[in-house]
Amino acid sequence: MEAEPAFQRLDLWLWCARIAKTRGECARQVSNGRVRVNSQRTDKPHYKLRPGDVLTLAMAGEVRIWRVLALAARRGPASEARGLYEDLSDPAPEGRSGPEPA
Secondary structure, rough: OOOOOOOOOOHHHHHHOOOOOOOOHHEEEEEOOOOOOOOOOOOOOOOOOOOOEEEEEOOOOEEEEEOOOOOOOOOOOOOHHHHHHOOOOOOOOOOOOOOOOO
């Protein structure tokens, strides 16, 4: 029986969480400094993300704060992706329910 990995690449996790349509775009978001992990800026798409880490994401003119709940086994539908994180951001303004899944 194979043990579950203790970490996952940040760009892969972001892609599975449906931040962008391609993994390359997720890697560019990280490289451009649009992602912080545990309040520390990282520009490394290969950063080892673990459950419990807190991400700060600058997306579409908004800042979102997510706590990683689980590592992704695959890129599934948006409903599955929402189970990977807990949104700690302030409630969205009227009429918005958060970022649109890619």
